[in-house]
Amino acid sequence: MALWRWLGETARELRADGQAELAEALVRLAQTAAEGRADAAADAAPAAARAAAAETAPSWAVGLVEHFPLAARVGDRAEGDSALPAALSRLRAAHAGAGDTEGAALPGCGPAACAAEPVLACYANIDGPGHVVDRATLVAESLAHTVPGTPAWEALVLAQADMLVDDERPGEAVRELDARAAAAREGGRDVSLGYAFGYVRALRHQDRYDDALAVLERVEVGMAAAWPGGAARAAARRRLEMERARLLAWLARAGRHSPQEARAALPELREADAHPRLRPAWAETAEHLVAAGALDNDWRLGTALTAWSRYSERVGSHRPGLRVSLVAARLAGARGARWAADCALARAERALERVRRGAEEAADLDEIRADTARRAPRELPVPAAEVLPMLRGQMSEEVDPEHQADLVVAALAERPGDASLLNALGQVGRTLALTDAAAAMHWPRLREVPGDQKTALSLLETLLADKDTAGLRVLVRLLTDAASEAGSGHRPDGAAASEVAAAAPAG
Template sequence: MALWRWLGETARELRADGQGELAESLVRLAQMAAEGQADAADDARPAAERAARAASAPSWAAPLMGHWPLAARVGDRAEGRTALPGALARLRASHAGGDDGAGGAAAGCAPAACSAEPVLACYANIDGPGHVVDRATLVAESLGHTRPGEPAWEALVLAQADMLVDDDRPDEAIRELDARAAAARDGGPGVSLDYAFGYVRALRHLDRYDEALSALERVESGMTAAWPGGAARAAARRRLDMERARVLAWLARAGRCDREEARAALPERREADAHPRLRTAWAEAAEHLVAAGALDNDWRLGTALTAWSRYFERVGSDRLCLRVGLTAARLGVARGARWTADTALRRSERALERVRRADEEAGDLDEVRADAARRGPREMPVPAAEVLALLRGQSPEEVDPEYQADLVTAALRERPGDPALLNALGQVGRTLGLTDAAAELHWPRVRSAPGDRKAALSLLETLLADEDTAGMRTLVRHLTGAALGPGGTGTAPGAAGTAVSPAGAPVG
């Protein structure tokens, strides 16, 4: 039984039983999860849980209300280590009572969702191939608490198929999907159209792209009947469009599809901005389209990939960070963006250290690193002291922030700590989303010369743009300590006027 069909039928039953508030909360929270509205779902959860604790409410109602905010975080928001402690706590609490005695969900789980699902999603986001044993064990244990055809059962089956693909067994994933679908049909309702996405991923990994495309066409033809309007269908449409774009982009790169058709299929970048779950697929499709000559490999593409890989690093989705980071590095090297490529390589290296079973990615990283080394640093067309004057003289049509950043960083190698160059790097770093890398080059100057107001304010603007609260606290402590001096009461020479304010004077 499809999740949304179950939710609709259950909501009707609850309304008929006089539990209208609970019915509305059930559907509303599920819709928020589908849209990735984790904060809104978390805000709505307390009131929903109060309705779910009424004496007449089903025993699974309260745990299910708590499931949706977490589902939004690990699903649409693609969080990893940041969500894992909460997911594990919910799993332990809901499965502590074991089986319910009737062969159904474990105590605390609803037929709509098993508390193992967010944990499995976390493991996949953090390091899918590196967590195959944990995932296989958890799926096997949890499937025993569900019935074929229930939404929770179907979600666990799809999680099992994903695990098999990550374990380099996509052919086995297809056989497993076939066998489980037959079991669901024998039990009555069969499987939902969501099931097709499991096949699509396995088929892609078997290089059976034409079959994957056919499966997606079947999904589209049945979309209206499979998903109700609103958030459910919108989420399914986003996933369908992104999967089709990824398949067509690969076919275009292989010369088996018209490249303009493939380019037209790629969703707007803002879709991936709004829904992190789409980002790895969008990045993969974009790289194929660049190779096919159907998409410009420009600094705006680089900025998007930088923002996405940084997001995955921040939420602890290391495998996703590695994938997008490698794409960013390859494309950055290809278009000659040295600083962008270098920061993407370093981010990928950090992610690689946190995952297992990554020989292929390690090889890719070595190749990109070698390619970047062959190209060498950016050559300056003028002496370092004249770089800023050259950049100021550019017309708006000539401005390329990555080129500017490369010239500024090259000049800084000759003039380390130069306040004007650091200020320029902070500005261009904010444009490119590389505020962390810009701040890294600012700190030595601020530590060695706390009286340099321009450098301190430039660093502050960069930290504010990066929402780096810890960095801002460190900066304030450092400047305060320097102002007080060794005795703790005076003002350090040259430090007057260095008080830090978020509304400080513009850097220029």
């Protein structure tokens, strides 16, 4: 049974029982989670929890209220390490005092959701292939406490199928999905249409693209009946369109489908911007379309991939971030963007250190690194001192921020610590979402010459744009210490420290 059907039926029962407030709170939380509005879900949870704690409320209500804010974070928001402590805390609470009775719900769980679901999603987001043992153990234990055909059971079955695919056993995943569906039917229940997405992923990993497309067609035909209007259907449609675009793009790259039709199927970039769960698939699809000549490989595409891989790094979704970084590096190398490619490789290397079973990705990284090394570095068309005047003289239609960045980086190699060049790099770094890399090139100069006010203010702007609170604290401390050592007679140090301290956020 789909979660949304269960939720609709349960909400009607709650209203009939005089618990309209709880009914509305659960529906609202579920919709907020589907939209990925984790902050809104967290804000709404306390009021919902009060309604769920009433004596007349069902025993599973509190657990379900606690589930939805986490579901938003690990689902649509694709968080990994950042959400794992909260997910594990909920799981431990649910398991406290649990008995051994098979099919009996764990304390804190219920028919709609199991406390293991967010943990399994975290493991998959962090490093799916590297956590297959943890996932297999947890899903087997949790399935023993759910009833076939309930939403919680179905979510766990799909998590098991995803684990098998990540363990390079997609054929077994298909057989497991078949067997679980048969078990549900034997018990007088059925599986929802959302179950089909498990088949699509397993079929894609068997290179059965036509079969996967046929499954998606059935999903689309039954969409109106399977998901209510609003957030639920919108989320299902986003996933359907992204899966279809990925399949068609691969077929186009292989010469088996029209590249133009595959390009038309790709969701707008703003969809992936708004919903991080879509980003790895969007990046993979974009690379196929670039190879098929159906999508422009320009700096704007590179900037989006950079922002996405950096988001994955921040929330601890290391495997997805690794894959997006590899795509970003390949595409940047292909368009001759040396600095962007080097930065993407550095992010990929950091992510690779945090995953297990990364041999394939390590080989890809070595190949990209070797290809990048074979490409000649950007040569300066003018002396380093004249780079900035030349760039300022460019017509707006001629401006390519990645090309500008490469020239500034090359000029800095000849004039390390040049405050004007560092300021220019900070500006173009903010355009390209490479604020972290730009900041890294500011720090050596500022540590050497803390009184360089121009470099200090350029770094301040970059750190503020990056919302790097830790970096701002280091900058304030560095300048304050330098001003203290220099004494009151050295105004540049004190002025820079004052300006930075005033601009830095409190706390």
